[in-house]
Amino acid sequence: MADVRCPMCGKPNPEELELCQFCQARIKPLEGRSPAEEFNSPIGAEPPLDTGGEQDSIDEWLNFLRQSEDEGEPRPFDEEQLADWMKEDLDIKMPESQEPLEPEGTPDWLSSLRSIADEDAPEPPDVEKAQPAVEPSPTDSSEENEIPGWLSKLRSRRTAEEGEADQEFAFQLGEEPKISEQAGIQEDRSAISTESVSDWLSELRGEEAPVVDSSQPPELVQEELPAGQVEIGEEVVQPGVGVVSQDEDIPVVEADRASEIQPQTEEIPDWLAGIVAGGAAVAAAEGVEADLDNLPEWLADLEKSSALDREEIVPFGEEGEELTFDWLQTQVRAGQETPYGEELTSDTLGTEADTRGVGPFVGDLSDFLEEAELSSLEAAQPGVEQPGGDLSPAELPTWLEAMRPVDAAAGVYAIDAQDGQVESSGPLAGMQGVLPAEPEIARLKKPAVYALRLQVTESQRAHASLLDELVKSEGEPKEIPGRPAVTSPYLFRLIIFAVLISTILWQVFTGSRTSPLPGLMPETFDTSEIIDDLPENALVLLGVDYDPALAGEMEAAAASLVDHMMLKVAYLGLVSTSSTGPALGEHLIATVGSLSGNRYQGIEMYANLGYLPGGASGLQAFAQAPRQVAPFALDPETTAVWSNTPFQAAQDLAGFDLVAVITDDSDKARAWIEQVQPTLNGTPLIMVISTQAEPLVRPYYQANPKQVDGMVVGLAGGGSYEQSHQDLLAGNGLARKYWDAFSLSVLAAVVLIAVGGFVNLVTNLLNAQKQSKADKKR
């Protein structure tokens, strides 16, 4: 069983294994992989392509470089596998480096260079002349045995072509290379290598263009570095390899294919593509004209030998039919490629170098980003023509141009690409990392099904049914119980009315006077005495302060008293604090006159002074200045009574012989007593009051000294006054008329109240018993 060496670690593995059993790197390359897989695959886990045994050796050599670059740690250098000339070179150049090199075969990038040179590059007219003269080094036969075949072939060709090629190459370089002031290590290295390497290589170095320092003019750089090496700061740009750190020892490769590097970035590992691109840019920026026509013959042979290998490389767009996005990638590649053989000016290369600040890992970017960067490069290279000018450039659809994420979506795309989700349908089919149409959170999920049946107990069910019945009963209309037309209160009120009106009608129609009038009362007696003491033509102030509602009682109580005054031919001055008082006074005078037959009419008999507004204040003012407050009478002539007799003699109320007040209101009686009585100065004050006002007026009568000199209280007082003066009112006083009816009505009222109260009391008791029984039953 043949072993297969791992391209990564170089250790032998069984042939049937696809992955290295030591480093898990893929041994067998995958064919027809999608660009996305290439994009996501790790750099060191996948060999570029299988190009045969020679290619394997190159891969191993490149893997060594990758691993050393990735791990950054030295590896044991396998000196046995190197050729002698290479051993010497390595020993002199980098004695500290111990990494093994694989001199066998040609690197992948070099194979690509050759293939491109065969296919695309126009055949230079004098390639042979452009080849630098290489003199065969005087080496031993043993050394020649250890030299690889391709190198031996190269050496034999150089022997035949030395001389003129050497001269032409020197002519193209123009002048001797100058020593670079910046890289001292480079200087030492070049000096050592000039001495220790084989002769053919020494000649080659001496004849080829030196490495150009980016910070130095081309003349200086060419003097320092050997041909084919371009130094960028501390890094050495090796054509075909790119920028290589000076700490690493790598084979020196020709630098005249810097412009060719960029198209090869897709065929070489990504990490190397970036380096190549960067090196090419730096080399171009330094003004080095990489004339592809001046390739040495040995390098041309290498290109020819690797032409077949290159044909085995599966180009982009042909890997698999399932990749629907290949057309776009192809377009990107086409736009990315720089025409072979096209000389890049320093300006364009400088622009490219600036643009590719992140350049070494262009392959790691998304296709869109690559396209964006490369399109910017194209814009910066107006003179560069696309290879294959007859091919019309692919045009992206407008909608795809609008949807294309360029810069802002780069990070998102990189994150989504790791998910490995590939769009399966729609115009974006085949694209990876496409944002979902709707977020995960908005996706509808079938709701969980819960049981709708409540877990209730029997008691809860009973309460619920009860509540349901209550709610239903509330909504149902209920019949309003018909109200009986005749209710007990209504009937009782009718009975009261009937009893009272019957007693009154009986008295009216029968005219009976069965009830004797009350006897003479003390207050009535005092009142009668005061009136009896009045002189003739006495001036009496009669206050009429009662309401028409109580006129029946007040007139019956006062009629005999007024008639008594009229008998004394007293001049009456009527005044009232009520708005209806003047009319009531007129009504009283007329009533008494009609009953007694006295003709008290006109201003000659009495003067109606009218209404005193202001209540107690009006009384106060009238008591203080009666002439100013009530200067005129209410007769048709509006007589100024105070200027006529008998009012002319009275300057104030004290000038009156008597002040008599007829009122049904205790407050008015009190106002008269408190506001007027103090101003009377001995003038007697008597009052005819209603029964309801008696309790409040009596204290003034019972006071000592009396504030009220006499009282006639209600119908009983009037009857008593009439009883004491039988001659008044012609013996047909109002009190006498009303007294029987009054007594019967009072009796009826007492009976009604008593009976009704008893009935209601019994009813209430019965209801209370029923209620108590009902409560006991409950």
Add this chain to the structure above:
Amino acid sequence: MGSGCDHPGWGSIETGGADMKIPVAAAIAIAFGLVVLAGYFLPLPELVSLRTILVQWSMIIASTALFVGVANLLRVHWFKLRKGGTASAYSFLLIASLLVTLVVVGLYGPTGSWSLWIFNSIQFPIESSLMAILAVVLIYSAARLMRRRMDLFSLLFGMAVLLVLLGSAPIFGIEIPFLYGPDGLRSLIVQIPAVAGARGILLGVALGTIATGLRILIGADRPYGG
């Protein structure tokens, strides 16, 4: 009397550049009250005459207030009449009665024959009839008292009503000895407990009047709207 007082009855008087608000209405009320009160205690002729003038002014103001009240009554019912509806008939009746009475009394005077006819034929019987209805209602309420509230005080109240009524007049000419007459039970009830209660009420009214007067004098109460 800070400047921040915003009482509606406080006027604004600028004194020396400082905006000071003085309760003008309260000051006037207090000043006049003190003058009238001083006229009672100080027998000075000037104070008495000043007090008399002020009290007469009060009568004029009261008359004006009555006139304003009548005008407002007319206005309210005029708006009700314009609004229409069933109540507008009553408003029309009120306005018509007011205008007719105003015209009649204005023409014939308050004691004219037509004016007295209106009073004696309309107002007097109506108010007397309302008092007669009151008698029925009072009897009914007294009878229902035992049904609504059956307690000791209700029973005492009912018994007092019955005794006073029975003692007010002889029953068919029969004078109940212990009820009727000056020495009867009714006189005792009216003159002792009723008068006692009435005096208590009077004392309370007097104290309340003094307190109200003092509050008005010191400006604590402003019934005049200030």
